[in-house]
Amino acid sequence: MGILDKFFRKKREEKESLWTKCPECKTILYIPELSANLKVCPKCNYHFPMNAKERVESLLDGDVEVLFENILPKDPLGFKDTKPYKDRIRQAQDETGMSEAILVVRGRLRDIPMVLTVMDFGFIGGSMGSVVGERFYRACKLSASQNLPLVSVITSGGARMQEGILSLMQMAKTSIGVGLLEEKGLPYITVLTDPTMGGVSASFAFLGDIILAEPKSLIGFAGPRVIEQTIKQQLPEGFQRSEFLLEKGMLDMVVHRKELKDVLYRLLKMSTHGGRYVGI
Numbered sequence: 001m002g003i004l005d006k007f008f009r010k011k012r013e014e015k016e017s018l019w020t021k022c023p024e025c026k027t028i029l030y031i032p033e034l035s036a037n038l039k040v041c042p043k044c045n046y047h048f049p050m051n052a053k054e055r056v057e058s059l060l061d062g063d064v065e066v067l068f069e070n071i072l073p074k075d076p077l078g079f080k081d082t083k084p085y086k087d088r089i090r091q092a093q094d095e096t097g098m099s100e101a102i103l104v105v106r107g108r109l110r111d112i113p114m115v116l117t118v119m120d121f122g123f124i125g126g127s128m129g130s131v132v133g134e135r136f137y138r139a140c141k142l143s144a145s146q147n148l149p150l151v152s153v154i155t156s157g158g159a160r161m162q163e164g165i166l167s168l169m170q171m172a173k174t175s176i177g178v179g180l181l182e183e184k185g186l187p188y189i190t191v192l193t194d195p196t197m198g199g200v201s202a203s204f205a206f207l208g209d210i211i212l213a214e215p216k217s218l219i220g221f222a223g224p225r226v227i228e229q230t231i232k233q234q235l236p237e238g239f240q241r242s243e244f245l246l247e248k249g250m251l252d253m254v255v256h257r258k259e260l261k262d263v264l265y266r267l268l269k270m271s272t273h274g275g276r277y278v279g280i
Contacts, residue, residue: 022046038257047194047214047257051096052103052120055153059261060116064107067115067142068135073100076130077164085162088124096122101156102132104139106148109261112268115143118153121195125157128200132160133170136204140177140188149187149268154205158198171203178207187271189264192219192242192251210252210267212260213242219250 020029024046034041038058039048056064079085093099101123105116117139119126136152143150159167181188190208192201194217202221205211213219220240228235238244245251255263 040257045215045256047216049121049155049194050257051122052098052118055118056103056105056107056116058257059109059151059153059264060105060107061110062108064105064116067104067106068138069099071100071131071134071138073129073131075162076166077162079162079164081162088162092123096120098123100131100135101126101128102135104135106142109151109265109268112149112265114149114151114268115139115146116151116153119155119200121155121157124160124162126155126200127157127160128167128170128174128203129160129163130166130170133167133173136170136174137177140174140180143186143188144180144184147184147186149189149271150181151189151191151264151268152204152208153191153193154196154200155193156196156198156200156205158200168199171199174204175207178204187268189267191255191260191264192217194218197221197223206250211250212253212255212263213245213251214257214260215242215254217242219245 018031020031020034021027022029022041022044024041025044027041027043029041034048039050039054040046041048050058073089075085075089098120101120103118103120106114107116108114117136139150142148159170161167178188187210188208189210189212190205192205192211192213194214196205196217196219198221201219218240219242224235224240236244242251242254246254253263
């Protein structure tokens with residue numbers, strides 16, 4: 001999928017390292033071997049973060065078409081905290097090689113044509129601003145018009161505070177986009193990864209016909225520390241982790257990263273009949 005490379009800006013040069021430590025089991029891991037293992041610790045199965053490009057390459061086969069890269073972030077409020085918002089955008093683009101926190105592509109999962117959206121936590125915490133909302137809405141619109149299923153791999157800290165009310169409006173826009181797929185009876189599958197929080201979890205992340213999650217992913221609206229401070233009670237073990245949400249009926253499946261491609265393929269196959277989607 002070398003075609004993806006031209007859509008990624010050149011990352012800021014960083015000192016390369018060949019070794020890393022698993023934060024779960026503390027094993028020292030050889031990074032090339034870890035990458036070949038889909039960034040899953042071979043000792044304890046801890047799932048390291050993956051960037052958007054790695055996600056696309058792990059799920060789709062052959063060449064892909066990158067979409068909506070002409071929609072780029074602006075600074076509509078002239079926002080400034082410790083640094084101007086424009087500088088934050090530029091820094092995120094330099095560090096990740098992405099133009100925004102979401103990547104939209106059209107391609108194939110084996111023999112199934114589909115649209116895939118992937119979020120990248122490295123880009124300002126995967127926060128949802130007006131560009132993320134617009135790209136996701138257009139992905140939904142394209143899927144509906146071309147009779148294609150939509151899969152979203154999601155990681156986010158929530159709405160982007162530097163865009164104020166404009167970021168909150170994206171919750172409604174993305175939900176309307178999912179409604180376009182529902183009207184056409186097209187499958188929409190979400191894959192929640194660590195972390196999926198805030199306004200993203202409260203909108204298109206939990207609107208999937210089928211909601212999957214990676215193991216031990218932090219998923220919720222407010223963080224557990226905020227909840228504990230608010231209710232003045234200690235939360236149960238594993239609260240807001242994917243296994244806890246599965247037990248409470250909030251998720252359909254917790255899927256190991258190595259099994260995700262096979263699981264998505266089977267789910268999409270079940271929703272087809274004679275090559276046409278019939279809904280799920």
